Amino acid sequence: SDAPQIRGVTKAAVMSDRAGGPARRRRTTTSDWGAASRGKGPDAGPKVPRCHVLQESLLSSASGYSNYRGILNWCVVMLVLSNARLFLENIIKYGILVDPIQVVSLFLKDPYSWPAACLIIGEDLRLRASCEEEADLTAGTFSETSGWILHIFNLLFMLVFSSVTVLTVPSLTPVGGVLSLGVYTVLFLKLYSYQDANRWCRESRQAEAKRPNVANGSAVRSHVSYPGNLTHRDMYYFILAPTLCYQLNFPRSHRIRKRFLMRRLFEMLFLMQLLVGLIQQWMVPTIQNSMRPFQEMDFSRMVERLLKLAVPNHLIWLIFFYWFFHSSMNFVAELLQFGDREFYRDWWNSESVTYFWANWNIPVHKWCLRHFYKPMLRRGINKFLAQTFVFLLSAFFHEYLVSVPLKMFRLWAFMGMMTQVPLAWFVGRYLNGNYGNAAVWMSLIIGQPIAVLMYVHDYYVIHYGSSS
Structure with missing residues (x-):
């Protein structure tokens, strides 16, 4: 056996x-x-x-487990506790620095002189003139070439006139200059889109006039057709709407939701006060204490100040993003019954720099895609060069919005935007997934404070260096 x-x-x-x-x-x-x-x-x-x-094991990648909600809550609790300690340390060291009255002085030097408001209101004449120019082009008063030259002259005059006014009017504060130039930049992009879209309508109308006219049912009376859109009412609706791209018929919501409107209004008021408080209480002392290490070129202290500034700067940037792109733009859209509410996408999941810039500011992205990037592709320019030109345009406006109000030209914002081109190439080629997302977050958290410290240091040296 x-x-x-x-x-x-x-x-x-x-x-x-x-x-x-x-x-x-x-x-x-x-x-x-x-x-x-x-x-x-x-x-x-x-x-x-x-x-x-x-x-x-549960934390092994082969387990397929993905519910880490508890760990996320732990991270939030640790973040709150860490920032609470920093806030308490700030209060103990500096006391209460929040002063709402001081905010008024940032916009006005003289209570009887409102140069920024006058500069913005004066642009109304140019809006009316643009509408009349489009009507004259439709009527054939002057040629397309003459109209194009006139449009370009008007747009360039907007930028030059606003810049000269900010640089030469002594009663205009830097904050007032940023506000007025920001409005002029938005109007520049809107008018460019308005004139571009109406030119496309004229070209389409001329092409249809050469074809045999075949009736196909009755017209839809609820929609506006060219040139019926060339009215002041239509122009002002587009100027106030939360978009930079013009079209004849915007999607409209059926009614105004009063509760939604009041929630957004409450968020706007609360977050604005929170932003002002954080800037006065947290940002300003940190920046003031960063000047001496920069003057003495103490590298280790400079890095320490940079990292200390990165936290409040990034928190303020995130709050500003929510305040502007969610609360404010949704408030205006709800008030005007503007239907397209895609003002941002999931930029926080960006695994590449290009994905971030294409998804964090949808109105600007749509404008660049429609009026700048695709026209260059149709003219035979390759994609990489077209993307570089888009970053170049963005860098110009970033520098325009910072250097002109501060009345000093250092090109820090311009160079910061242009460094996004090699950074986008590097991240797209060598990093992906979580590593790419971490690289995007690092560029946001560290890159912005560097530019802030550069401008504040130069502004401090120019205006207060001799007295110190």
Whole structure:
């Protein structure tokens, strides 16, 4: 008789076929072991409950586990506690620095002189003139070439006139200059889109006039058709609407949701006060204490000040993003019953720099895509060069909005935007997934404070260096 075998053989079982063939061994399987524990199979034994199965550890990638909500909550709690300590330390060290009255002085030097408001209101004449120019082009008063030259002159005059006014009017504060130039930049982009879209309508109308006219049902009276859109009412609706791209018929919501409107209004008021408080209480002291290490070129202290400034700066930037792109733009859209509410996408999941810039500011992205990027592609320019020109345009307006109000030209904002081009290439080529997302977050958290410190240092040296 055969002795029982161990490790893989049940027992040297002698199995003869009906003709009395030779014996052969049979290996055990997983089912045999399971059957044995239940009192079945070739190795049936005492009934012992199983407590082990084939499985991976929960944090292993092979486990397929993905519910980390508790860890996310832990991160939020740690973040709140860490910032609460910083806030308490700030209060103990500096006291209460929040002063709402001081905010008024940032916009006005003289309560009887409102240069920024006058500069913005004066642009109304140019809006009316643009509408009349489009009507004259439709009527054939002057040629398309003459109209194009006139449009370009008007747009360039907007930028030059606003810049000269900010640089030469002494009663205009830097904050008032940023506000007025920001409005002029938005109007520049809107008027460019308005004139571009109406030119496309004229070209389409001329092309249709050459085709045989075939009736196809009745016209839809609820929609505006060219040139019926060339009215002041239509122009002002587009100017106030939260979009930079003009079209004849915007999607409209059916009614104004009063509760939604009041929630957005409350968010706007609360977050604005929070932004002002954080800037006065947290940002300003940190920036003031950063000037001496920059003057002494103490590299280690400079890095420490930069990292200390990164936290409040990034928090303020995130709050500003929510205040502007969600609360304010949704408030205006709801008030005007503007239907397209896609003002941002999931930029926080960006795994590349290009994805971030294409998704964090949808109105600007749509304008660049429609009026700048695609026209260059149609003219035969390759994609990389077209993207570089888009970043170049963005860098120009970033520098325009910072250097002109501060009345100093250092090109820090311009260079910061242009460094996004090689950074986008590097992240897209060598990093992906979580590593790419981390690189995007690092550029946002560290890059902005560097530019802030550069401008504040230069402004401090120019205006207060001699007195210190």
